[in-house]
Amino acid sequence: xxxxxxxxxxxxxxxxxxxxxxxxxxxxxxxxxxxxxxxxxxxxxxxxxxxxxxxxxxxxxxxxxxxxxxxxxxxxxxxxxxxxxxxxxxxxxxxxxxxxxxxxxxxxxxxxxxxxxxxxxxxxxxxxxxxxxxxxxxxxxxxxxxxxxxxxxxxxxxxxxxxxxxxxxxxxxxxxxxxxxxxxxxxxxxxxxxxxxxxxxxxxxxxxxxxxxxxxxxxxxxxxxxxxxxxxxxxxxxxxxxxxxxxxxxxxxxxxxxxxxxxxxxxxxxxxxxxxxxxxxxxxxxxxxxxxxxxxxxxxxxxxxxxxxxxxxxxxxxxxxxxxxxxxxxxxxxxxxxxxxxxxxxxxxxxxxxxxxxxxxxxxxxxx
Amino acid sequence: xxxxxxxxxxxxxxxxxxxxxxxxxxxxxxxxxxxxxxxxxxxxxxxxxxxxxxxxxxxxxxxxxxxxxxxxxxxxxxxxxxxxxxxxxxxxxxxxxxxxxxxxxxxxxxxxxxxxxxxxxxxxxxxxxxxxxxxxxxxxxxxxxxxxxxxxxxxxxxxxxxxxxxxxxxxxxxxxxxxxxxxxxxxxxxxxxxxxxxxxxxxxxxxxxxxxxxxxxxxxxxxxxxxxxxxxxxxxxxxxxxxxxxxxxxxxxxxxxxxxxxxxxxxxxxxxxxxxxxxxxxxxxxxxxxxxxxxxxxxxxxxxxxxxxxxxxxxxxxxxxxxxxxxxxxxxxxxxxxxxxxxxxxxxxxxxxxxxxxxxxxxxxxxxxxxxxxxxxxxxxxxxxxxxxxxxxxxxxxxxxxxxxxxxxxxxxxxxxxxxxxxxxxxxxxxxxxxxxxxxxxxxxxxxxxxxxxxxxxxxxxxxxxxxxxxxxxxxxxxxxxxxxxxxxxxxxxxxxxxxxxxxxxxxxxxxxxxxxxxxxxxxxxxxxxxxxxxxxxxxxxxxxxxxxxxxxxxxxxxxxxxxxxxxxxxxxxxxxxxxxxxxxxxxxxxxxxxxxxx
Numbered sequence: 001x002x003x004x005x006x007x008x009x010x011x012x013x014x015x016x017x018x019x020x021x022x023x024x025x026x027x028x029x030x031x032x033x034x035x036x037x038x039x040x041x042x043x044x045x046x047x048x049x050x051x052x053x054x055x056x057x058x059x060x061x062x063x064x065x066x067x068x069x070x071x072x073x074x075x076x077x078x079x080x081x082x083x084x085x086x087x088x089x090x091x092x093x094x095x096x097x098x099x100x101x102x103x104x105x106x107x108x109x110x111x112x113x114x115x116x117x118x119x120x121x122x123x124x125x126x127x128x129x130x131x132x133x134x135x136x137x138x139x140x141x142x143x144x145x146x147x148x149x150x151x152x153x154x155x156x157x158x159x160x161x162x163x164x165x166x167x168x169x170x171x172x173x174x175x176x177x178x179x180x181x182x183x184x185x186x187x188x189x190x191x192x193x194x195x196x197x198x199x200x201x202x203x204x205x206x207x208x209x210x211x212x213x214x215x216x217x218x219x220x221x222x223x224x225x226x227x228x229x230x231x232x233x234x235x236x237x238x239x240x241x242x243x244x245x246x247x248x249x250x251x252x253x254x255x256x257x258x259x260x261x262x263x264x265x266x267x268x269x270x271x272x273x274x275x276x277x278x279x280x281x282x283x284x285x286x287x288x289x290x291x292x293x294x295x296x297x298x299x300x301x302x303x304x305x306x307x308x309x310x311x312x313x314x315x316x317x318x319x320x321x322x323x324x325x326x327x328x329x330x331x332x333x334x335x336x337x338x339x340x341x342x343x344x345x346x347x348x349x350x351x352x353x354x355x356x357x358x359x360x361x362x363x364x365x366x367x368x
Numbered sequence: 369x370x371x372x373x374x375x376x377x378x379x380x381x382x383x384x385x386x387x388x389x390x391x392x393x394x395x396x397x398x399x400x401x402x403x404x405x406x407x408x409x410x411x412x413x414x415x416x417x418x419x420x421x422x423x424x425x426x427x428x429x430x431x432x433x434x435x436x437x438x439x440x441x442x443x444x445x446x447x448x449x450x451x452x453x454x455x456x457x458x459x460x461x462x463x464x465x466x467x468x469x470x471x472x473x474x475x476x477x478x479x480x481x482x483x484x485x486x487x488x489x490x491x492x493x494x495x496x497x498x499x500x501x502x503x504x505x506x507x508x509x510x511x512x513x514x515x516x517x518x519x520x521x522x523x524x525x526x527x528x529x530x531x532x533x534x535x536x537x538x539x540x541x542x543x544x545x546x547x548x549x550x551x552x553x554x555x556x557x558x559x560x561x562x563x564x565x566x567x568x569x570x571x572x573x574x575x576x577x578x579x580x581x582x583x584x585x586x587x588x589x590x591x592x593x594x595x596x597x598x599x600x601x602x603x604x605x606x607x608x609x610x611x612x613x614x615x616x617x618x619x620x621x622x623x624x625x626x627x628x629x630x631x632x633x634x635x636x637x638x639x640x641x642x643x644x645x646x647x648x649x650x651x652x653x654x655x656x657x658x659x660x661x662x663x664x665x666x667x668x669x670x671x672x673x674x675x676x677x678x679x680x681x682x683x684x685x686x687x688x689x690x691x692x693x694x695x696x697x698x699x700x701x702x703x704x705x706x707x708x709x710x711x712x713x714x715x716x717x718x719x720x721x722x723x724x725x726x727x728x729x730x731x732x733x734x735x736x737x738x739x740x741x742x743x744x745x746x747x748x749x750x751x752x753x754x755x756x757x758x759x760x761x762x763x764x765x766x767x768x769x770x771x772x773x774x775x776x777x778x779x780x781x782x783x784x785x786x787x788x789x790x791x792x793x794x795x796x797x798x799x800x801x802x803x804x805x806x807x808x809x810x811x812x813x814x815x816x817x818x819x820x821x822x823x824x825x826x827x828x829x830x831x832x833x834x835x836x837x838x839x840x841x842x843x844x845x846x847x848x849x850x851x852x853x854x855x856x857x858x859x860x861x862x863x864x865x866x867x868x869x870x871x872x873x874x875x876x877x878x879x880x881x882x883x884x885x886x887x888x889x890x891x892x893x894x895x896x897x898x899x900x901x902x903x904x905x906x907x908x909x910x911x912x913x914x915x916x917x918x919x920x921x922x923x924x925x926x927x928x929x930x931x932x933x934x935x936x937x938x939x940x941x942x943x944x945x946x947x948x949x950x951x952x953x954x955x956x957x958x959x960x961x962x963x964x965x966x967x
Contacts, residue, residue, distance in 0.1 A: 178376060232583075235413065238398035238406025251414045255582035272410075276399040280392065287388055291381070298377050306373070321387050328394050 010363040011063070012296065018289045019340065019355055023052060023348075025270075025282060026341035032248050033262040033269040033343070044262065044343055051345030055352030062356035066364060067305060070357070074122040078148070081118045084111035085155050092159070098335075100159050110346035112156045112164045117354045119149065119168050120175060120311035127179045128304050136180040139188055157204055163264075163335035167318055174314035178307055213332040229265075232257040234329045237271035237279075244275025262343040264335055267327040282341075286320050296362045305361040312354040315339075415591060416485050416581050419552075422572030423518040425599030427532060427562065429608040430636075430835070434523060436532055436563075441519035442494040444502065444512065445487035445554075448476065450585035451511035460509050464501045465491055478540055479553045489537070489554030493519055510584065520556065520563075520650045524608070526643040527615045530671040531606065531635075531771070531833060533561020534646035536658075556650070560669070562602060562833060564772050569837050569845070572599030598840040605634035605835050613950045614639050617943040622931040623910075624672030624812050626831075627947055630820035630916060630925040632850035633829030635769065637947070640672040674767075674774040677809040678929060681898030681936070682737045683914045684804030686818060686866060687779075689730055691757035692745045693862035700865055703729045706740035713796040717743055720897070734869025735879045737895060739803050746802025751793055754801060755781035761821045762828060762854045763814050769831040770848075777810035805899060815914050816927035817853065822870065823892070823916035823925055825863050826856040870894055871919045874941070881913065881941035889952050890919035893944060895936035908932040913940035917948045924951055 027048065034044045062070065084102060088111055092099035101108040123145055130141040149172045153165040173189075181189075201210070215230060236252035239245070250272040253261035258268050271279050290313060297309035316339050323338040325331035337347040398406065427436035444465070451457050462469040472490055479488040494502070499514060506512065520535050522528075538557045542548055551557065557571075558564040575596030580588045614625050614637045627637040642664070648657040661668055670676060692698045708724035710717045719725065719739040725732065733741035746754065758764050758779030766774045778784070780801060782793040800806030810818075813831065820828045830851040837846040870892035873879040880895040893915030900910055911933035916922040926944055933939040 178373070232413075234398060235406050235409045237395070238402050239410035241399055241403035241407060251580075252410055255414055255580070255588060257410075257413055257583040271395070271399070276395055279395050279399070283388055283391060287384060290384060294377060294380055294384075298373075317384065317387075321391075324391055328391070328398060330390075330394060 010366070012292070012359060012362045015289070015292050015296070015355070015359065015362070018285065018292060019352075022285055022289065022340035025285070026266075028247075029266065029270050029273075029341060030262060030343055032250065032273060033253060033266060035248070035254060047345060048343055048348065051348045052352070054345070055349040058349060058353050059356035059359065062353065063360045063363060065360075067308065067357060067360040068302075070360070071121050071125045071304060071308065074118070074125045077118045078122045081111055081115050082152055082155075085115065085152055088112075089155060089158060098159050098161060100161050108345075110344070112152075112159070112161055113344075113346035113350040114353075115152055115156070116164070116168060116171070116315050116350050117312060117357060119152070119172060120308055120315065120354075121357075122148065123172055123175050124179075124304055124307040124311060127175070128307065131179060131303075136182045137176075137185065138182050139185045142176065142181065142185065154204075160206055160209070161335055162205070162209055163322075163337075166322075166334060167315060167336060170318050171311055171314045174318075175307060175311040178310045209332075209334075212334070215332075229259055229333065230329045233265055233268045233327050236268040237328055240272040240275040240279075242276045244271075244273050244278050247273050249273060260335075264323065264333075264337060264342065265327055266338050266342045267324055270341070271327070283324075286316075290317050290320070293358055296358055296365070300361055300365045302361075302365070305365065309358050309361050312358055315354060316351070412485070413583075414580055415578055416585075418487075418577040418579055420575035420577055420593075420596045421517045422574045422596035423598045424520055424535070424556070424572060425566075425570040425840075426601040427570075428601060428603050429606045429611075430604060431607070431609075432603070433608045435528055435604070435606070435608065436520065436522050438518035439521040440516050441492065442499050443492045443515050443517050443519075444490050444494055445515060446472075446476065446490050447485060447487050447511050447513060447585055449484040449511075453510075457509050457511050460505060461490065461502075461512060464505060465494075465498055467491065475553075482552065486552075487513065487515075487554075492537075513585070520646075522646045522650075525647065526645050528606065528608075528611055528639075529561075529643040529646050530640040530673070531561055531604075531638050532646060533563040533565075533771075534559060534644075534649045535563050536650055561671075561771060562604075565770050566602055566834065566837070570599040570602065572840075573597040600840065600845060601838045602834050603836045603838060604833055605629075605636060606638070606833065607636045607951075607954075609954055610947060610950055611637040611639065613637075613946055614943070617946055618930075621933060622666065622672075623929040623933060624676060625926065625928040625943060625947075626673045626812050626816045627924060627926045627951075628816050628820060628831055630823040630828070630922055633820075633831050633853070634835065634850075635831050635833045636924070636951075638673055638833070640670070640676075642666050642668040644668045671771065671773070672929065672931070673812045673927075674769060674771050675811070676929075677775060677777050677811055678910055678912075678931075679806075679898040679900070680777075680804040680808055680810045680815060681896030681910065681912050682739075682803055683815060683818070683894045683896035683912045683936075684808055684810075685734060685737065685742050685802075686822060686870070686894055686914070687757050687761065687763070688742055688745050688749060688754060688802055689734060689866050689869065690761075690822070690858065690862055691749055691753050693730065693865050694757075694859050695749070695753065697748050698730060698745060700731070700861070701729055703727045704741050704744040706738050708740075710740045710743045710799070712743070712747070712799050713794075715796065717799050730865055731869050731872060732878070734866065734894065735872035735876050737873075737880050742802045743799050746798050747795060749798075751798045751801060752781050752783075754798075755779050755784070760854065760856055761818050763810060763818060767813050767817050767831050767853065768851075769813060770833050774813065775811060777814050778807060779810075780807040804896060812927040812929050815912070816925050819893075819914045819916045819925040819927060821854060822863065822866055823922035826854065826858045827852065828854045867892060867919070870915075874915070875919075880937045881944075883937070884913075884941035884945040886945060886949055889917055889948055891915055891917040891944060891948055892919040892922070893941065895941060897935050897937075900932060908934055911936040911939035913937075913944050915941075915944045915948075917944075917951075924948060 030045055030048055088102050093101040093103045093108060100110050126145045153168055156165045236258055250269055252258055252272055253269045258265050261269055293313035297306045300306040319336050319339050322331055322336045326333055337344055339351045423438040429435050458472050475490055476488055479486055535556045535558050538551050538555050558567040576594045578591040580591055582588050618639055618641045622641050624640040628635050644661045706719050706725040706728050708719050708722050725736055725738040728738045728741045763779050766776045785791055785793045797806055801808050817828055830853045832848050835848055836844055838844050873893050874881045874885050874891045881893055893913055896912030898910040911930040913928045913936045916925045928940040928943045930939045
């Protein structure tokens with residue numbers, strides 16, 4: 001492994017600083033969020049710091065190789081990840097009623113998280129091989145990629161993990177849109193999606209998932225049942241008021257009114273303790289990170305690099321948006337983490353791998 | 369950089385901006401516009417106000433024996449807010465405690481106007497067994513909590529039941545009353561007897577605890593506590609030793625008895641039978657007991673002494689003798705001839721003694737309870753004079769004893785009959801009234817006042833159960849001084865003749881209660897055997913004995929009624945003998961104890 005020293009100058013220190021700021025906020029918030037967790041507050045913080053270490057090592061490795069080399073191996077990454085997902089379905093560890101984790105030597109890992117950047121790499125590479133000049137892609141060009149997207153998504157839905165599947169599908173659609181499809185192809189995809197939704201609702205969604213969607217429409221209908229968590233999340237964020245209750249002073253999560261408050265509902269902890277002002281600052285950190293990534297995509301002359309960057313940016317944006325909407329009761333409860341902030345090693349490593357790829361692409365954008 | 373994608377980036381930035389605007393607007397709405405509401409909701413989530421029940425005031429007898437106190441008990445509450453699956457919790461409770469599901473639902477309905485965090489009492493005084501069952505299944509019964517709370521306890525059981533009364537949960541009708549503003553469903557309230565009469569003193573002030581709870585309703589920590597203030601104690605004039613003797617004498621009998629001190633109105637003993645066990649009524653567990661007591665045809669919930677009106681029978685002759693002597697209608701020597709019957713208005717009124725008493729003056733009239741003598745006296749007096757004397761003695765009104773629901777008897781008059789029936793009074797009715805039958809109805813409480821009237825020569829006091837009220841810190845809040853009820857000066861001649869007669873009843877060998885005399889203490893009394901007006905065949909006569917003792921300087925007055933007991937002389941008078949005997953033995957013990965203490 002060799003790193004051209006000059007390339008370090010081309011590392012995007014703004015993006016790195018922004019990313020670290022988000023991680024720092026996440027760690028700080030995690031301390032407060034995990035105070036009431038039985039296994040001890042610092043236990044989870046240490047695990048998260050460890051995951052960060054692994055993620056940063058991955059970033060170091062990723063930036064050392066040309067992203068085109070990495071993307072060249074995309075189908076292998078894809079096959080490895082897919083095998084891991086299949087193994088999860090057979091041997092996975094059950095937690096909270098879902099089989100999402102693979103425990104190897106005492107360390108639980110969530111392969112579906114890894115699928116998020118891998119899918120982008122594979123899709124961007126495949127679409128590029130198919131793209132000639134500036135012609136938009138037709139249905140025939142994307143049939144195989146679509147199949148390769150749907151297959152792991154169905155497996156992930158089986159776990160069940162609706163959130164991850166939705167994130168992968170939406171980000172892949174962003175990549176397809178970015179590369180450009182024929183108008184007729186968009187129409188067909190749209191029609192297929194519209195047609196698949198009722199089947200999806202009927203056969204693939206679990207009753208509890210349906211209830212979550214329905215209770216979003218009217219949470220007061222069943223305030224102690226499925227609407228309960230949404231209402232409590234809303235109360236937590238709202239009770240923060242303008243300035244917040246102060247760091248470590250939140251009561252909603254501490255008294256267990258909110259489930260998964262350190263993972264998917266992490267924003268309720270932050271919103272309650274830091275209030276409107278703190279939340280705006282957090283949103284601005286995310287906006288700045290996302291816009292910076294978008295800028296890198298825009299500035300990258302290599303179309304493959306621009307596409308990968310765009311895809312990964314879309315993952316961050318989608319996860320951020322849906323997660324916050326869920327916490328403030330504007331989207332149904334699905335398991336989507338808040339990137340860099342939510343507790344969860346796999347999610348943090350996955351986000352860091354994505355960031356590493358973007359840094360890599362940014363470093364090499366002048367090579368053409 | 370691709371010119372073709374330039375537009376796409378623009379679109380992306382617009383979408384990002386739009387998303388941020390939407391998120392910020394929602395946050396503005398939740399945190400700033402609705403922030404205070406949300407803060408209140410999170411506070412309500414977190415903080416729950418728990419009531420700490422104040423222990424009810426104690427009740428002591430005159431020698432500070434505890435006759436009512438509190439003991440810890442387990443009460444079961446449901447907090448609706450914490451219920452997750454309504455049917456699971458309600459059905460589970462019904463099954464574990466053997467309750468009717470509808471009872472639980474009705475309980476919850478009663479509290480529907482209270483916040484959902486309000487603990488609704490479902491069952492009180494759980495057994496250890498029940499507590500264990502609930503605790504073992506607590507996980508499946510979210511919303512159920514068990515509190516240890518003070519519960520009323522009456523160590524003497526059925527003794528003194530009608531005096532102490534009982535407490536039970538406030539009813540929904542009572543809750544609606546203005547004076548019960550500070551009560552909530554599930555609160556105990558005195559419903560009968562002293563518990564009701566002195567509710568405001570006994571109740572105490574409930575405390576409050578603000579506790580932080582988590583999402584499952586589990587208490588995390590106590591934020592602050594306002595300690596409850598125990599209720600005030602009542603100190604009674606009742607003497608439990610005397611009471612016990614009276615209660616024992618009444619075992620297996622129906623009726624009532626009251627013993628007072630004629631010098632001040634202090635009530636020393638009061639019993640009414642059949643009785644009830646206030647412990648069982650005050651406990652929520654035994655609904656069957658309550659149903660049984662409330663529907664019992666012998667009316668155990670009636671206080672015979674203050675609420676039971678009976679024909680006074682021959683005891684009423686005291687009233688006639690007093691009035692006749694007072695008015696000079698008769699004197700000590702005025703005699704009437706008794707041949708065992710008295711013809712009036714085409715009817716023969718019999719004397720109880722078949723052969724007749726011969727020539728009878730007032731002394732023998734009382735001692736031997738000659739009916740014919742009093743038929744004559746009564747006719748000479750006329751009903752209005754009898755009524756007048758009843759009024760003078762305080763028999764036409766309630767005595768004012770400190771118990772709720774006292775009833776007044778009736779001493780008839782021509783005006784009363786006119787007013788009530790619109791008819792004139794017939795002299796023949798006076799004949800019946802003369803021996804305490806017909807339209808005369810009196811309570812034992814009123815008759816003990818009659819005894820006191822004679823004993824204390826015209827001065828009587830309002831009967832009083834409670835002597836003083838003392839705060840939990842020992843501060844005397846209220847002392848009940850003797851309150852005059854009647855204050856007249858009857859003629860010397862009248863009072864001494866009646867007293868002589870009453871002394872003779874017990875101490876003259878011809879006296880109707882001679883068998884109940886005591887060697888060391890002279891008892892004065894008057895027997896009565898009243899025909900019950902009840903239509904039930906073969907139920908017998910009411911046995912009365914009204915007395916005071918000692919005959920000189922009396923310190924005890926008593927009225928004893930054994931319902932359907934037969935002859936006053938043979939059934940009721942012996943009870944007076946035991947009471948008097950016990951009292952003076954007790955006094956002797958107290959005196960010797962005091963003497964010993966001096967040495």
